[in-house]
Amino acid sequence: MTESETGVGGRPTLESVAERAGVSRATASRVVNGGAGVRAALREKVERAVAELGYVPNLAARTLVTRRNRAIGVVIAEPEARFFSDPFFAQHLRGISRELAAADNQMVLLLAEDERDHERIGRYLAGGHVDGVLLFSLHRSDPTPETVHRLGLPFVIGGRPGWPGAESDRDLVYVDNDNRGGARLAVQHLRSLGRRRIATITGPLDQTSSVDRLDGYRDLLPDGDADLIAVGDFTADGGIRAMTELLARRPDLDAVFAASDVMASGAIRVLRAAGRRVPEDVAVVGFDDVESIAAWTEPPLTTVRQEIEEMGRLMTRLLLRRLNDPGASAPSSVIIPTGLVVRESA
Amino acid sequence: MTESETGVGGRPTLESVAERAGVSRATASRVVNGGAGVRAALREKVERAVAELGYVPNLAARTLVTRRNRAIGVVIAEPEARFFSDPFFAQHLRGISRELAAADNQMVLLLAEDERDHERIGRYLAGGHVDGVLLFSLHRSDPTPETVHRLGLPFVIGGRPGWPGAESDRDLVYVDNDNRGGARLAVQHLRSLGRRRIATITGPLDQTSSVDRLDGYRDLLPDGDADLIAVGDFTADGGIRAMTELLARRPDLDAVFAASDVMASGAIRVLRAAGRRVPEDVAVVGFDDVESIAAWTEPPLTTVRQEIEEMGRLMTRLLLRRLNDPGASAPSSVIIPTGLVVRESA
Numbered sequence: 001m002t003e004s005e006t007g008v009g010g011r012p013t014l015e016s017v018a019e020r021a022g023v024s025r026a027t028a029s030r031v032v033n034g035g036a037g038v039r040a041a042l043r044e045k046v047e048r049a050v051a052e053l054g055y056v057p058n059l060a061a062r063t064l065v066t067r068r069n070r071a072i073g074v075v076i077a078e079p080e081a082r083f084f085s086d087p088f089f090a091q092h093l094r095g096i097s098r099e100l101a102a103a104d105n106q107m108v109l110l111l112a113e114d115e116r117d118h119e120r121i122g123r124y125l126a127g128g129h130v131d132g133v134l135l136f137s138l139h140r141s142d143p144t145p146e147t148v149h150r151l152g153l154p155f156v157i158g159g160r161p162g163w164p165g166a167e168s169d170r171d172l173v174y175v176d177n178d179n180r181g182g183a184r185l186a187v188q189h190l191r192s193l194g195r196r197r198i199a200t201i202t203g204p205l206d207q208t209s210s211v212d213r214l215d216g217y218r219d220l221l222p223d224g225d226a227d228l229i230a231v232g233d234f235t236a237d238g239g240i241r242a243m244t245e246l247l248a249r250r251p252d253l254d255a256v257f258a259a260s261d262v263m264a265s266g267a268i269r270v271l272r273a274a275g276r277r278v279p280e281d282v283a284v285v286g287f288d289d290v291e292s293i294a295a296w297t298e299p300p301l302t303t304v305r306q307e308i309e310e311m312g313r314l315m316t317r318l319l320l321r322r323l324n325d326p327g328a329s330a331p332s333s334v335i336i337p338t339g340l341v342v343r344e345s346a
Numbered sequence: 347m348t349e350s351e352t353g354v355g356g357r358p359t360l361e362s363v364a365e366r367a368g369v370s371r372a373t374a375s376r377v378v379n380g381g382a383g384v385r386a387a388l389r390e391k392v393e394r395a396v397a398e399l400g401y402v403p404n405l406a407a408r409t410l411v412t413r414r415n416r417a418i419g420v421v422i423a424e425p426e427a428r429f430f431s432d433p434f435f436a437q438h439l440r441g442i443s444r445e446l447a448a449a450d451n452q453m454v455l456l457l458a459e460d461e462r463d464h465e466r467i468g469r470y471l472a473g474g475h476v477d478g479v480l481l482f483s484l485h486r487s488d489p490t491p492e493t494v495h496r497l498g499l500p501f502v503i504g505g506r507p508g509w510p511g512a513e514s515d516r517d518l519v520y521v522d523n524d525n526r527g528g529a530r531l532a533v534q535h536l537r538s539l540g541r542r543r544i545a546t547i548t549g550p551l552d553q554t555s556s557v558d559r560l561d562g563y564r565d566l567l568p569d570g571d572a573d574l575i576a577v578g579d580f581t582a583d584g585g586i587r588a589m590t591e592l593l594a595r596r597p598d599l600d601a602v603f604a605a606s607d608v609m610a611s612g613a614i615r616v617l618r619a620a621g622r623r624v625p626e627d628v629a630v631v632g633f634d635d636v637e638s639i640a641a642w643t644e645p646p647l648t649t650v651r652q653e654i655e656e657m658g659r660l661m662t663r664l665l666l667r668r669l670n671d672p673g674a675s676a677p678s679s680v681i682i683p684t685g686l687v688v689r690e691s692a
Contacts, residue, residue, distance in 0.1 A: 031496075047496070071470055080443065084436035085638070094426050097457065104462075106470040109455035111443065116450075124417055124452040129475040150377070150393070292431070 012053040021049040071106040072319065073130035075121060075144055078137050079113040082235060086262050087290040088308060089137075092158065095312025096134060103320055105131075112144065122147040132319045134158065140206040145172075154326075156319040158311060160333075162208040173322075174333045175315045177306035179209050179287075182338030183216025186257045186285040186304050189340055191220070195255035195283055199228040201242040201267060203259045210234075213259045213287060228253065232263045239266025247274055254282055255346065261286040261293040261303055268297055268345065283346035299344035306338050358399040367395035417452040418665065419476035421467060421490055424483050425459040428581060432608050433636040434654055435483075438504065441658025442480060449666055451477075458490065468493040478665045480504065486552040491518075500672070502665040504657060506679075508554040519668075520679045521661045523652035525555050528684030529562025532603045532631040532650050535686055537566070541601035541629055545574040547588040547613060549605045556580075559605045559633060574599065578609045585612025593620055600628055601692065607632040607639040610647055614691065629692035645690035652684050 018028035023042055030038050031046040032055075038046075049055070074096060076083060083089050093109075100107045108130055112118045121144060125133065133148050136158030145163075148155045149171070157174040166172055190198050200217045203210030218224060227249045230242035239258060243266065246253060256271075258264035264286030268278055276282045278299060286294060286303035294301040314334055321328070364374035369388055376384050377392040378401075384392075395401070420442060422429060429435050439455075446453045454476055458464045467490060471479065479494050482504030491509075494501045495517070503520040512518055536544050546563045549556030564570060573595045576588035585604060589612065592599060602617075604610035610632030614624055622628045624645060632640060635651035660680055667674070 050498075069470070069473060069475070070466075071473075071475070080436055080440050084430060084433065087430065090426055090430035097426065101463065101466075104466060106466050107457065108470070108475075109457070111453065111455070117447065120416075120447075120450060120452050124415070124454070127415055127417075127475075129415070129417070129454075129473075150389075152396070 012055045014055070017046065017049045017053060017055050020053060021045040069106075069129060069131050070104065071108050071130045072100055072316070073108045073110055073125060073133045075110045075112060075133060075135045076137055077112045077118075077135075077139055077142050077144070080111060083111060085236070086234060086260070087292045088260070088262075088288055091290060091308040092136065092312045095309035095314075096316050099313045099316035099320075103316075105320070112142070115143070118143050118147075122151075125153060126151055132156075132323050134315050134319060136315075138162075138207070139204070154319060154322045156315045156322070158315050160208040160212065162206075162211070172333070173318055175311050175318065175336070176209075176333070177308075177311060177336045178338045179212035179306075180216040180219070182287060182304035182306065182340075183213040183257065183259075184219055185338065185340045186287065187217055187220040189302070189342070190255040190257065190283055190285060190346060193255075193279075193283055193346065197228065197250065197253045198224075198255040198257060199230070199246045199250065199253045201230050201232045201239055201246070201256060201258040201263050203232060203234045203263075205231060210259055217257060225250070232259070234260050234263060236262050236266040239263030240270050243267035243270035247271075255284070256282060257285045257287075259287050261288040261290050261297075261301060264301055264303070264345075265293055265297050268301075279344065279346050285340075285346045289341050294341070294343070297345065302343045302346040303341055304338050305341045307336050311336060358401045360401070363392065363395045363399060363401050366399060367391040415452075415475060415477050416450065417454050417476045418446055418662070419454045419456055419471060419479045421456045421458060421479060421481045422483055423458045423464075423481075423485055423488050423490070426457060429457060431582070432580060432606070433638045434606070434608075434634055437636060437654040438482065438658045441655035441660075442662050445659045445662035445666075449662075451666070458488070461489070464489050464493075471499060472497055478502075478669050480661050480665060482661075484508075484553070485550070500665060500668045502661045502668070504661050506554040506558065508552075508557070518679070519664055521657050521664065521682070522555075522679070523657060523682045524684045525558035525652075526562040526565070528633060528650035528652065528686075529559040529603065529605075530565055531684065531686045532633065533563055533566040535648070535688070536601040536603065536629055536631060536692060539601075539629060539692065543574065543596065543599045544570075544601040544603060545576070545592045545596065545599045547576050547578045547585055547592070547602060547604040547609050549578060549580045549609075551577060556605055563603060571596070578605070580606050580609060582608050582612040585609030586616050589613035589616040593617075601630070602628060603631045603633075605633050607634040607636050607643075607647060607649055610649070610691075611639055611643050614643055614647075625690065625692050631686075631692045635687050640687070640689070643691065648689045648692040649687055650684050651687045653682050657682060 014028055018025045027042055028046050031043050097107045110121050112121055133153050133155040140162050160174055160176045161172055202214045205211060230245045232238035232242040256267055258267050264284055268284055271278055271282050278284055286301045289303045289305035294303045360374055364371045373388055374392050377389050443453045456467050458467055479499050479501040486508050506520055506522045507518055548560045551557060576591045578584035578588040602613055604613050610630055614630055617624055617628050624630055632647045632649035635649045640647040640649045
């Protein structure tokens, strides 16, 4: 680690600190940079010299020299409430943070809820504090992908980007699960059980994961009744509201495919409160297979498994590869297959 | 916003970009910095010039000039598993992020689970990417407070620091809830209900919040039986394990004070599975009053309320005050009073 200093405006330099402390420049640098391996006695001398001279470490200079912070920004476009209540994010971040830790890169978590947050994040990213960016849970109007693109920061997106032209943009690298195929598996399973009035609870339709799951449902039910489709928002409350709506509109429904486990757990609560047995009267299939929910609902949830942690790991590996070898051709996007996990709810 | 450039090593400068694009230096700077307010046609010209010249923005230079990133690091010394499963953190962060957003400062979230994470965070903080640091959920051996101190970064701690000498260090500013007083309220309440064999489930004893709550319990039960004390870890599983232990050791216990709501919910599950009625056979009091747990256990939880979001807000305000007026005398630490919320479990 080197510490460059310019002495701009007569400011004390690292050399003057080293000289005053009677240590080598390397030792002074190590102390100033918070590094380990310096004996307490020497450290104290350096610290005293820093204090006496009023030395301010020229920290940003390091970035100018190495152009590498060994830090990756992770931008999550969700309010804290959802970020914390949906275990999807914990699993996703675990994949990212483990992969970053293995490569000794710092994970810098940035949450964006509204437009001002996105602006502020854009400013922070423009400040050169991270080497690359992982973006996920994007909504259609989120401005951050464009900002990152303009700044020339390498980035990888979690989930298929949905804005116009995204599909043909070779610079956009994303990792996604096969949402559409997974939804088809869910509906296929419900049909194989003899269910004929299969409802669905979608996620917010400004996210491609929601749209793709709805498309998969429609692939198998092209002449489906619009009354059997209710829009949710990936929260338990949203699942409760949507299920209540569906029961009011179509009391004869015999199955529900919810586009997330969290919403499915809300739906099951409504069904039980309405006296419907799950799965005898209404079969329920979720999506995600998040550890802490799917196996613990009553009855345990049949669901579409997506490899959430693996998705985080893959995104990270693609980004690091891009950073370590900027000359290489852009990696392609990756779609991870989904599978059905059959438990008791369907 | 200024963009300094040096042309080190013959690299293209912002001036050369502006010249090639046929725009002013200010416009080129705005485009390069991701700022808004530049017409699409001009932006394209600048972007083309950037691409053609291979210009790399001298981003870190800005920090050298302003020495202010308008960004605050929030270091949380917990594994993701706990960070996401205990709603305490969501509420705490909500307070911090709202206060930071109001002051237009970016929240930069850094999670530390093991020693290598702390080292990496130390390096990132030394890189000058944030103006100050909020630290919370510290364990006794966490090295980050010392690192931050050595780097000269202003910081505020959430929770009383527990290392030797911390109490007398005037530079250490912290915000805490009255953990000891709150624990006393809980035990007092249980005694007023006529309970005589009051057990407690503690948090991990390398955290002062756990130690202080245990001290409050002991204040009222100075001759208490050690068999009535079980060490937990602030997780539901920890609460389950500790309650199982307590029941095995003292099947005659008639009350439990759990040092967190999450652990109390685990304890209630064990008690019900063992055929004990709550509160008739065993009264249970928790600690925290987190929104999504205390009111939803069966029966609803009597608990010690701490102002979690307010704690986050206060920490942030103290830090921002320190940043905005470095000459002012260090603010004092703040202890927020706790109160008892009586519901049905005791």
